[in-house]
Amino acid sequence: MANKRIELEQYKHYVNLLEEEPNRKTARRGFLTCAIVMVILVVGLIVMGFMSTNLARNPSHVTSKPQPATSTPTGTQVPSGTQLPSGTQLPSGTQLPSGTQLPSGTQLPSGTQTPMAPTDKMMSDAGPAGLIDAQPGDLVAQAQSSTPTPINISAPSTSPGSVTSPGKPAAKPLPTTTSGAGNLSNLANGAGARGLDIYVLVLGIALMIVIYLGVRRVRLEGKTK
Amino acid sequence: MKANVIVFEAAIFIFFLFFYHGSSRAMGKSRNRVFFAGALLYSLAIQTVAVLGGVMNFYWYQQNTYYKHYPLGGYIIWLGLVPLAAGLLFYLVAAMTQMLSTVMMPKASAWARSALAGAIAVGFYLLIEPIAITNHWWTWNLKSFYIIDIPLVALFGVFAAVFLFNAVYTLTVLDAKDQKNLKKFEDRTVKKLLKTNHHPANLNWRQLQWLFFYRLLMSLVVFAAFMTPVIVIFWAVANRGQIPPNW
Numbered sequence: 001m002a003n004k005r006i007e008l009e010q011y012k013h014y015v016n017l018l019e020e021e022p023n024r025k026t027a028r029r030g031f032l033t034c035a036i037v038m039v040i041l042v043v044g045l046i047v048m049g050f051m052s053t054n055l056a057r058n059p060s061h062v063t064s065k066p067q068p069a070t071s072t073p074t075g076t077q078v079p080s081g082t083q084l085p086s087g088t089q090l091p092s093g094t095q096l097p098s099g100t101q102l103p104s105g106t107q108l109p110s111g112t113q114t115p116m117a118p119t120d121k122m123m124s125d126a127g128p129a130g131l132i133d134a135q136p137g138d139l140v141a142q143a144q145s146s147t148p149t150p151i152n153i154s155a156p157s158t159s160p161g162s163v164t165s166p167g168k169p170a171a172k173p174l175p176t177t178t179s180g181a182g183n184l185s186n187l188a189n190g191a192g193a194r195g196l197d198i199y200v201l202v203l204g205i206a207l208m209i210v211i212y213l214g215v216r217r218v219r220l221e222g223k224t225k
Numbered sequence: 226m227k228a229n230v231i232v233f234e235a236a237i238f239i240f241f242l243f244f245y246h247g248s249s250r251a252m253g254k255s256r257n258r259v260f261f262a263g264a265l266l267y268s269l270a271i272q273t274v275a276v277l278g279g280v281m282n283f284y285w286y287q288q289n290t291y292y293k294h295y296p297l298g299g300y301i302i303w304l305g306l307v308p309l310a311a312g313l314l315f316y317l318v319a320a321m322t323q324m325l326s327t328v329m330m331p332k333a334s335a336w337a338r339s340a341l342a343g344a345i346a347v348g349f350y351l352l353i354e355p356i357a358i359t360n361h362w363w364t365w366n367l368k369s370f371y372i373i374d375i376p377l378v379a380l381f382g383v384f385a386a387v388f389l390f391n392a393v394y395t396l397t398v399l400d401a402k403d404q405k406n407l408k409k410f411e412d413r414t415v416k417k418l419l420k421t422n423h424h425p426a427n428l429n430w431r432q433l434q435w436l437f438f439y440r441l442l443m444s445l446v447v448f449a450a451f452m453t454p455v456i457v458i459f460w461a462v463a464n465r466g467q468i469p470p471n472w
Contacts, residue, residue: 022250022251022253022254026250027250027251027252027253028251029247029250029251030247030248030249030250030251030252031247031251031324031328032247033243033244033246033247033250033251034244034247034248034251034320034321034324035321036247037240037243037244037247037317038244038317038321040240041236041240041317042352044236045352045353045356046352048228048232048233048356048360049352049355049356051227051228052228052355052356052359052360055227055359055360056355056359061359062358062359062364062374063364063374063465063468173466174368174463174464174465174466174467175465175466176465176466176467176468177465178371178374178464178465179464180464181372181373182370182371182372182373182374182464182465183371183373183374184355184358184359184373184374186373187355187373196355199355200352200355200356203348203351203352204352206348207345207348207349207352210325210345210348211321211325213329214324214325214328214329217328217329218328
């Protein structure tokens with residue numbers, strides 16, 4: 001009885017071993033499957049890298065908060081004097097009136113109508129635009145309230161998240177965007193705006209070579225045995 | 226077409242299915258199962274702490290306005306604060322590097338093999354990170370030293386995580402050994418719980434699994450001890466400030 005139990009225990013151990021450590025041929029095939037999957041993943045990442053180049057060229061894109069797509073649908077007219085946050089992407093066909101401030105990093109697609117250089121103080125330009133669809137009496141009403149209202153447009157003085165205390169001279173905070181080698185856009189805009197493509201391609205090929213070295217070892221092992 | 230998060234998540238899920246099938250054959254079913262569970266829990270623990278500590282976040286995809294930005298919304302499956310795809314990506318990289326290091330340096334020590342695995346993993350993340358941050362798959366918020374908008378802390382973190390994970394896996398599951406400096410501690414804790422005093426090589430599979438998870442937990446402490454001075458050093462020489470996680 002005791003012998004039978006030992007035998008069963010050994011048999012159980014053998015089954016475990018088979019499950020834990022498959023034979024070398026199966027293991028080699030499994031490794032090849034994994035290697036092929038990872039090579040395809042690397043190729044996929046290279047393609048995604050190429051697709052991301054346009055976004056990466058924008059210096060503030062990585063750290064800018066994206067705007068919801070519904071805020072500026074195609075063909076939308078942005079109201080006069082609107083301040084667009086940094087990194088805003090405008091859809092094609094958007095009309096920008098004069099006075100709209102465009103910060104650095106704003107992407108303007110083709111078809112966007114931009115005004116002349118904005119001034120810090122501007123007059124309300126409802127007049128000329130209002131003449132097109134003017135109804136009888138509109139001009140009289142407009143003349144009565146003829147004093148144009150100045151609109152002040154100024155850049156926000158504080159960066160998002162910064163806290164200013166009135167008493168203390170605050171230490172100069174670090175910017176939330178990188179510069180020089182720290183910024184991805186420098187790489188993306190380098191080498192004739194092909195920097196990121198080259199980076200992704202070189203790194204991807206290097207990884208594929210490493211995987212190939214592993215595959216070659218496994219194949220050699222298979223041939224020798 | 227953009228390389229948005231749906232493309233990333235769908236690709237990772239599909240690659241994972243094929244990879245898991247292959248690695249089950251390469252490593253053995255039981256070993257691969259325990260490797261997968263360990264890798265998922267390990268990366269989940271590290272990334273959850275990173276999100277809670279304001280180091281990184283996946284939060285854009287939790288915001289309703291941005292969620293509507295994409296046709297299918299943001300990440301679909303979440304494990305708390307971290308999307309499943311991020312954990313699966315860690316598994317893919319850790320398992321591939323483990324197999325590659327074993328194949329390329331079969332006679333080297335477990336530490337040397339783990340170091341090679343960590344180095345290859347850094348290569349993978351150097352490829353993934355620029356694409357990830359450009360497409361906002363995740364965002365780095367930490368005040369730190371950045372190169373091409375990747376914090377060097379992240380690369381050290383990937384190396385340390387893959388190195389420690391592979392070392393624990395090799396020393397516990399592949400070449401089950403008692404660790405001299407841990408033996409007394411393990412005898413008092415995990416082996417008491419498992420009601421055994423055997424050498425790891427003589428433990429049954431269930432006990433070995435528990436020992437593996439226990440050692441992974443211990444390695445998280447080592448990981449934290451390694452990363453703390455790294456974070457402090459790069460904090461001191463930072464070239465980019467902290468971005469509030471919910472700005």
